[in-house]
Amino acid sequence: MAWRRRIAAGAAVCALAAPVAGCTSPAAGVDGDLADDWARLPAAQVFIPGAEVCHDKAYEQTGRATAYRPVDCETEHYGETVYVGTLTGAVAERATPPEADDALLAGAFAECDERSTAFVGRQWRDGRLTLDLTLPSAAAWQGGARWYRCELNELTTVTDKADWVRRSGSLRGSLPPGLLLTCFAESGKNGSVDTMPESDCAKSHNAEYVGTFTAAAARKYPVSEADWDYFHDNCRKAMATFIGVSVSATSKYGVISWPYSKATWAGGDRGVRCYLWLETKKMTGSAKGTAGKGIPS
Incomplete structure (x- = not known):
């Protein structure tokens, strides 16, 4: 936008100077309006993560584009993204990303719940798994990001103090017997x-x-x-x-x-x-x- 301000100022100087020195006519083929000869700047692109990918790093609630490095699910990894959705309604109107315990996320969690069960081919809670949502960073949220990732992660246990587990292979289609x-x-x-x-x-x-x-x-x-x-x-x-x-x-x-x-x-x-x-x-x-x-x- 700065160049537009400079051009407008230049035009005003020419108009004021006209009684003294005059302004030459534009050359043939030039309309004298430089502003309309600049190409529009491309619209800012909002980063959106991919679905059905796995992650080398342990689960984090905030997903930053700079740290997004999905890996092949056949290699050793932590969580797996089974679906990526878009937040709408009241939760999308928040000034900052919601916390995981925000009731406004209930609709997104319900979608993740259904998608995860379909992804593994049975109720995902039948296994030592947890389902969590990953959300955009505060900066990305300010830039318009409203995506959420549905993440399935294997745990050491679902009945005591748990830790994340590194695993190999996708959860798509079935839960391994050892996970049940x-x-x-x-x-x-x-x-x-x-x-x-x-x-x-x-x-x-x-x-x-x-x-x-x-x-x-x-x-x-x-x-x-x-x-x-x-x-x-x-x-x-x-x-x-x-x-x-x-x-x-x-x-x-x-x-x-x-x-x-x-x-x-x-x-x-x-x-x-x-x-x-x-x-x-x-x-x-x-x-x-x-x-x-x-x-x-």
Whole structure:
């Protein structure tokens, strides 16, 4: 824009000087308006990341174009982008990028949830995975970026303090058997889980993953016993299907309902993992499809 200001100033000087020195006529083929002879500057390009790529660096909530270096998923990597969407509505009107626990991200998370399940060919929570959103930096947001990346990352565990895992191969189409949740050795007091490491189902254990359900969007994070009743009732439905018994028959067993965290819940994650729980009793082998045979009650 500076050159336009300079040209306008020059024209004014010529007009003021005309009574004294005059201004020569433009040469043939020249219209005297230099401004319209400049090509328009190209529109600024907003960086948009790609989908179905993997990343050498561990997950970060902020995705910067300068640090964007996707790698072949067959090489060792951390997370995998399964989908890239665009934020719209109230969240897109924010002055700064939202935090992960912003309720305005619920729609984006729901889209990522559905896309991730389709990507792996089954409920992604059946595995030691976490689903997270990566968002533009504050500077990119100011420049108009409104994309979000749906990232699946493998964890060391989903039932205790976890860390990211470097892996090889894409998650597209299937979850490797070693990634699937199976049996656990739970310990705790007064209805709370203190620790719950994974266990080989062929060894003695007192808990087993049975499936997941999605809580209603308006459902708040559980605090009271009445809140938890809703979660346990829905997990018993998953348990009944897993074992092969009626929902009422599951009342003889304990149940663990596990929303991932209060922070992810606030950001729209309504998925709840469900576990058969034998409390102080133990069993060997899986309860799946047993119709209750061999499960201590």
